[in-house]
Structures are given as C-alpha cells and as structure tokens.
Amino acid sequence: MLTVLASGKAAPGVTTSTWALALTWPRPLLVADCDLAGGDMVPGMLAGRLGVDRGLLSWSASARHDLPVAAAAALLAEHAVQVPERPQVSLIPGLATSTQGGSFTNRAWGRLAAALEESPASLGRDALVDAGRLVSDRGCWPVLRAADRVLLTVRPSVRSVHAAQDAAQRLRQELGDLAAVSALVVGAGPYSAGEVAKALDLPLAGVLPEDRGTAAVLSDGARLSTKAMQRSALMRAATSLAGRLAASTERSSEAAVVAG
Numbered sequence: 484m485l486t487v488l489a490s491g492k493a494a495p496g497v498t499t500s501t502w503a504l505a506l507t508w509p510r511p512l513l514v515a516d517c518d519l520a521g522g523d524m525v526p527g528m529l530a531g532r533l534g535v536d537r538g539l540l541s542w543s544a545s546a547r548h549d550l551p552v553a554a555a556a557a558l559l560a561e562h563a564v565q566v567p568e569r570p571q572v573s574l575i576p577g578l579a580t581s582t583q584g585g586s587f588t589n590r591a592w593g594r595l596a597a598a599l600e601e602s603p604a605s606l607g608r609d610a611l612v613d614a615g616r617l618v619s620d621r622g623c624w625p626v627l628r629a630a631d632r633v634l635l636t637v638r639p640s641v642r643s644v645h646a647a648q649d650a651a652q653r654l655r656q657e658l659g660d661l662a663a664v665s666a667l668v669v670g671a672g673p674y675s676a677g678e679v680a681k682a683l684d685l686p687l688a689g690v691l692p693e694d695r696g697t698a699a700v701l702s703d704g705a706r707l708s709t710k711a712m713q714r715s716a717l718m719r720a721a722t723s724l725a726g727r728l729a730a731s732t733e734r735s736s737e738a739a740v741v742a743g
C-alpha cells in the first residue's frame with residue numbers, strides 16, 4: 484500500500500506522474516514529497532496557493548525518536564495539507580531546498596518510512612511517494628526499501644533508458660533485488676514501452692502518454708478547466724493505472740493477511 488515513484492538522472496516526469504496518480508487514486512491517499520533535491524509538488528502544481536509551514540521538516544521535528552510508529556504516522560496528518568482539487572488527498576510537502584535535503588538524516592528517512600507503511604492502518608490512507616532521482620546513496624532509501632511497489636519512471640529514449648538502467652542498478656544494491664520494481668514509461672519516443680521494459684529487464688507497470696498541456700498543469704500549475712483535465716489523455720490513462728495499482732496493492736495486502 485506504499486507506492487514510490489523514482490527515476491534516474493534525467494527528468495522523465497516523476498513529479499508530474501505522481502500528481503496524475505494522486506488526483507485519480509480511487510481511495511483516500513497520503514502523498515509524500517521525498518525528493519532530496521527539494522520538493523517540487525507544492526511549488527509546481529500548487530504554486531502560490533499553499534503556505535510552506537508544514538511538511539517533512541515540521542513532521543520530523545515533532546515526531547520524536549521515542550514516539551511509537553502509530554503515533555508518528557498519525558502525526559503525518561497534522562503536517563499534511565489537503566489538496567484543493569481532490570479533498571481525499573493529503574500531501575506532505577517536501578524539503579524546500581537541497582540544503583534541507585542534506586540535513587534530513589538517514590534515521591529521519593527511516594522513521595518516515597515506518598510511518599508511511601503504517602498510514603493505511605493509522606490514517607486509513609494508501610501512501611504514494613515522489614522519491615525524485617536515485618543518483619547517490621543519499622536520499623529516501625529507507626522509504627524505497629519499505630515500498631510495496633517502486634515505479635521506475637522512464638522516457639522511451641536512449642538517454643532516459645541509460646539513466647534508468649543506472650537507477651535500477653542502485654535499486655538492486657540498496658533493496659537486494661528488484662522484486663518490487665517495475666517500469667513506468669512516460670511520453671512519446673523512438674521506442675515502445677515494451678522495448679523499454681525489456682531493455683531494463685523489468686516488468687511494465689504502465690504507460691502515461693505524452694500530453695504537454697495537462698503535464699504543464701501538474702508540473703507547473705498552468706490553468707486548465709476541470710472538464711478539460713478529466714478528458715485529457717494523461718488523466719484518463721492515470722485513472723486506469725491508479726485503479727490497477729490500488730487494486731493490486733489491495734490484493735497483496737489481503738494475501739499478506741491470509742499468510743499471517
């Protein structure tokens with residue numbers, strides 16, 4: 484029930500795709516912006532519409548080390564903001580700068596990972612994370628390790644596939660294997676999504692189409708009517724992908740309960 488989006492060094496559309504899935508997720512959702520380079524989710528789609536007093540830093544300052552995981556998870560709700568477009572979605576804004584990212588310790592990421600894992604039980608919300616680029620051993624690796632599913636976001640181009648191959652290698656090192664990892668192919672390019680997944684040796688989780696107008700709303704706060712958004716190729720594809728992801732995580736958690 485914890486789904487994480489990440490990428491290699493190019494900017495294939497992690498934040499845009501996270502927003503697309505968040506706005507179409509079929510159940511209540513907690514989104515956390517965990518990009519170490521500085522969070523783009525609020526300064527992007529919600530630019531100028533939300534204050535920046537709540538978020539990862541304020542949560543980690545309040546969630547003391549000795550706080551039980553369930554309490555730390557419940558506290559996430561207090562440091563989240565409601566997304567105006569979709570009231571059933573809460574967002575934990577990310578770090579304001581890469582300098583803040585540097586001060587967020589591995590231990591803090593570990594506590595956040597445990598709290599996000601607990602989100603369905605404590606808050607009744609699935610969790611979705613923008614993990615940004617996986618280009619060093621710094622970052623929200625504990626969150627990636629805790630994920631039920633990691634979507635490695637990639638464009639169907641040689642440059643982006645190279646970057647994703649590098650990220651996949653890091654994921655294998657940090658997670659031990661790639662069992663939870665699959666490819667999310669974004670936009671148009673010279674290769675098919677199937678070819679991209681094959682080059683990465685990963686299962687294909689889904690495809691989000693090239694749709695600049697809708698992407699500009701999600702990544703940079705451009706304006707578009709609600710109707711035009713709902714009808715757009717990107718949001719229609721996201722609706723179907725979010726539905727499949729939410730259903731499969733539900734099935735895997737049922738299986739986990741049955742397995743004891």
Ligand SMILES: Nc1ncnc2c1ncn2[C@@H]1O[C@H](COP(=O)(O)OP(=O)(O)O)[C@@H](O)[C@H]1O
Binds near residue numbers: 490496497669670698
């Ligand atoms: N499906 C898409 N179709 C067209 N453009 C997209 C799509 N997804 C993202 N983009 C554009 O690509 C750029 C980078 O997106 P962003 O989500 O910020 O990438 P990342 O988070 O990986 O750095 C933005 O200008 C965004 O509007």
Ligand SMILES: [Mg+2]
Binds near residue numbers: 497498499518615
């Ligand atoms: Mg981003």
